[in-house]
Amino acid sequence: MTEKILVIGAGITGVCIAESLRRAGRSVTLIDRVPPGDTAQTSYGNAGLLAREGVGPILDTGIMLQLPKLLLDPNSPVKLRWSYLLRLIPWALPALRNGFKDRAHHIVTAMNELIYDTVEQHSAIANGTDAAQYIQKGELTLLYRKKSDFTASKFINDAKKAVGIEWEERDLAMLKERDAALGDAYTFGAAYPDHGWLTDPAAYVAALARHFTNSGGTFLNREVVDIGTDRITCTNGEEITGDTIILATGAWSKKLAKTFGHNVPLQGERGYHILLKNPSQVPDLPYLITDNKFGLTPMLGGLRCAGTTEFAPLDAEPSNSPIKLLEKSVKQVYPDLTWESTETWMGHRPTTVDSLPMLGRTKSAPNVIYAFGGQHLGLTMGPKVAQIIRDIVMDKPTNIDLSPYAVDRFG
């Protein structure tokens, strides 16, 4: 009898896993409460960056020093709903601890393994599908107010160099030579070659999913309310059996993982985007605005500004202040920018305390495999995570050290 694999979650992670396993000849059913490419997915509204340079932990010592200001300043790109503070502390303290140098080195190495060849990985999975049209290759420039803001991140710059990440330094004149519409607020840039981005992340996920179903895979639109070692239960009480069950449920994974005795230190880190439609100017390459923490990405629908971080319960209503901040911040990059209308969006980054995803079989239920925790880079690492999960399903030896992502590492 053919092994039946259930993949729960049809965001970038689940879709890449389902398609990789289908290509390996497996019978795969992909299950989600929303269709692939839906606005409820974090994969819908991200900045679209294939950010090979993003190897650092989500909180490094540089951010830690700024944290009091970041949390108290009303114009800060990091927000906390104070009523959420007590619930955040068990996640925040170890997350801060993991930003210290002694642990951060381990994170840089493990992250690098997942993202060093992201553009090639995306090209490989999208090749021959409609998704391929959304991949763009080109450099990513990190913009800083001044050069000293860049050199202050010495640890992370050294760590990037150590894993072979290169960049070119640009002063304001060089930045303006490339992009005359830039204002004077950001006077220094670090331009990373060999990067890429997606011009419509949601359409990309939807196209990969379409290819998966057109090629024999199955998609079921269901909400999973309970999960066992060989079956899942959906809202209507329907049970679906599977030989292997893969949890690719992003920021919503914590509750399902509790079934297997795991109290995963996973935080839904909320982020926002504004998509500026018919803007007066669009860069031909993306930027990352380092102080206000958002990506500025040329997309098919317009100019997308996506980022900021808000700590609040998973089901809390979106806030208005990150949207206002993004609108204000983009004008600091492009002072003369105008646009016709704005789409706004909020999503949840699935982030563990050590910035690394949870990948592998659970000890208490070896048929259940975790595949979540892509944090700020879940899009970047999607196809590589899928390759790893495919090899785990097939019990194929891998030359990647999987221990940093072990699902039992938090007990």
Ligand SMILES: Cc1cc2nc3c(=O)[nH]c(=O)nc-3n(C[C@H](O)[C@H](O)[C@H](O)COP(=O)(O)OP(=O)(O)OC[C@H]3O[C@@H](n4cnc5c(N)ncnc54)[C@H](O)[C@@H]3O)c2cc1C
């Ligand atoms: C503002 C912002 C900007 C970002 N920019 C980037 C970027 O430039 N580059 C990058 O690499 N990453 C970026 N990210 C991070 C990236 O978007 C995420 O890491 C990634 O989308 C996570 O993908 P996922 O498939 O794991 O989760 P999701 O896309 O959230 O998918 C999870 C799916 O699981 C489903 N699900 C959950 N529970 C159940 C259930 N019980 N039953 C049925 N279905 C269920 C959900 O409906 C959802 O469809 C950004 C994130 C944000 C918020």
